[in-house]
Amino acid sequence: MAGLVAGAVCFWFCTWVKNKAGYDDSLDVFGVHAVGGIIGALATGVLVHSSWGGQGIADYLAQPGTIQFVDPASIGGQVWIQLKAVLITIAWSGIVSAVLFFALDKIFGLRPATEAEREGLDVTEHGERAYNY
Numbered sequence: 001m002a003g004l005v006a007g008a009v010c011f012w013f014c015t016w017v018k019n020k021a022g023y024d025d026s027l028d029v030f031g032v033h034a035v036g037g038i039i040g041a042l043a044t045g046v047l048v049h050s051s052w053g054g055q056g057i058a059d060y061l062a063q064p065g066t067i068q069f070v071d072p073a074s075i076g077g078q079v080w081i082q083l084k085a086v087l088i089t090i091a092w093s094g095i096v097s098a099v100l101f102f103a104l105d106k107i108f109g110l111r112p113a114t115e116a117e118r119e120g121l122d123v124t125e126h127g128e129r130a131y132n133y
Contacts, residue, residue: 002043010036045079
């Protein structure tokens, strides 16, 4: 069921949201991997609960050294933990990417020359034509 929901949301994100937001993602990497990963991480908070067939959560603080699985206090509690992890991952990825893009832009530049873009990056960067017209 979670896979069906994730597939539908990823499809919607790759078709409708991308067009409305107007961002460039020709391979739908964000719509599939980022959105699907977020849905999977949040669904883990629900599916780990024993009432949904999960194992529960190991309580390492109450009984260290044992592997006794207990149910989380609530499904919402574990979903909140998962959401915090997702937000930390998004912030970390965004900050590190921004620093790397800034450094690369200063060292090499991120944009190709205007002439290279006009001629086509397939020819100027790769030495071959993508399409034969």
